[in-house]
Amino acid sequence: MDIKREDLLQLYYYLKLTRRLEDRVTSLYHQGKILGGAWTSNGTEAVSVGYGCALERNDIAAPYFRDMGVFLIRGITAKRIMAQYFGKKTGVTGGKEGNVHIGDLNFGVFGFPSHLADNYPVGTGAALAFKIRGEKRVAVACTGDGGTSRGDFHEAMNFAAARKLPIVFICNNNQYAYSTPLRLQMAIKDISERARAYGMPSKIVDGNNVVAVYTAAKEAYDIARNGGGPTFIECKTMRMHGHSEHDSAKYVPRELLEEWKKKDPILNMEKYLLENNHAKKNDIDGIDSRVKNEIEEAETFAIESAYPESEDGMKGLYATPIVGE
């Protein structure tokens, strides 16, 4: 697949933006400046950036919590996300929710419910609506390797395949679910084998190669958009931080991390761009400083934003409030 230079640079930009935003969140977390926990996608950014960039404007993403790239790509700004971490009124959920528990229908991205794999059926529902209405739109849903053990994963895959719905299922297989390694999560080697049980084509891609993820996703979206039904894409990668930033992840062998460190998705992409003459060093530097500014501005915005009022927590339960309540 031929990818335009500007699209390649965009992939790089979002990789950097995701990394830098989450790195900053990590520091702020350790300084005790943000509320609640901090989960990052460190080392696996190419998954969300790849499948997110391959979407069309009208498509729907139903992500999970290591999909920061998707939220940014869809149009939720770093400012709003940073404010979210601080629990500010200007955050994506106005302080109602924390960290990556965000979503915004204005940008075609569903909220992430903590319960893993819940967004597999929910994403499937968007695809069902597109099919019923005859719209040429697709949905994409993502979860981690651990999430693929849940019934909702299987129920969604089965339903989508039986009805040939326009959805692509992504798995961020980063080898660990919190501390649980793959071998205790399942008896199979490749999660993609599960797709076969539902009569669904699948693909294994290098989850540290953003171009590979982007290409596989784009191809799968095309198939889905043209009535070919769902595809499952397993992105093999490695979670380089702990489950969340409080977790030192001692249970992961250091050698394994050393090995994966060499495959860093961002360095990978930078090298690819330079070696293939898609970018020069100063293009890369330009993107880096743009990203740096954006994150600094986001932090300033978040710090300067007001907190919500305590009464705000009592509002917005219903979309149709009961009259006379």
Place this chain on the structure above:
Amino acid sequence: MKEITYLEAIKEALDEEMSRDASVFILGEDVGVYGGAFRVTEGFFDKYGEWRVLDTPLAESGFTGAAIGAALVGMRPVVEMQFADFISCAFDQLVNVAAKNHYRWGAATPIVVRAPYGGNIHGGAFHSQCIEGFFYNVPGLKIVAPATAYDAKGLLKAAIRDNDPVIYCEHKYLYRRIKDSIPEEDYVVPIGKARIALDGKDVSIITYGAMVHTALEAATVLKDNGVSCEILDLRTILPLDKKSILDTVKKTNKVIVLHEQTKTGGVGAEVSALISEHCFDYLDGPIIRVAAPDTPVPYSAQMEEAFIPQAKDVISAVEKLIRY
């Protein structure tokens, strides 16, 4: 006006809403060609096609989640649980996704989950349960439970037009047993409003669903004994119509709360607490709950009859209360 059964009322509401609004569709097990386990959607498949009367795999969490996703992009799905009992498999999607979407991130989730519930049909522990209690502690959901054919139609229409997730508890025992005269023209019964099913002055019986009829039966007997009962049919049980509840208490000063759901932690507990918090001074006696005992629903006729509150149970509770 025309006379139709409770089941026909549900069917008419679905049919009319589906013709009125192309975003309304039905999904669930065997709802298509077969027309649903209780034949509520009989004929719909031919009329609306396989994509609007959609047979799903046997996977309640999966298809409830899918209904939520479809609702998020502009559809108004009506999920049919084959029996309300199986809603437990969709608990997570309803509690953690549907109920919290609007509060958490401002996204409306207009889904209706039809739950054919309740006993008295010799269905045993897995086909007779009252499921409203499972969801009673979940802010963000609405739960309705019509007792009449009129309300069955009007509440279902209101539920479909509502922008929040609504669990619609339709009592299986009432399907073909009760009839009402209903208007020819379109109407809705607003969510959140109780109704006085019987006007009275001595005792209030607060109830909903099939128990409204049990209460009426008891009231007829009690009337002959000189006791005038007021029956408040809650219709919406989440959120409760507080005003109507407090009004009837202030009028009669004596309260029975009656439901088919098991007693502990049920709707009756909530109604009782509400009354003591807000109008304790109006009470002339204890609030008495008449409810099913805290066991699974038994199968055998004698046991099931003893399990489900009967008119005689209501009568003896009223007789006890009236002595205060």
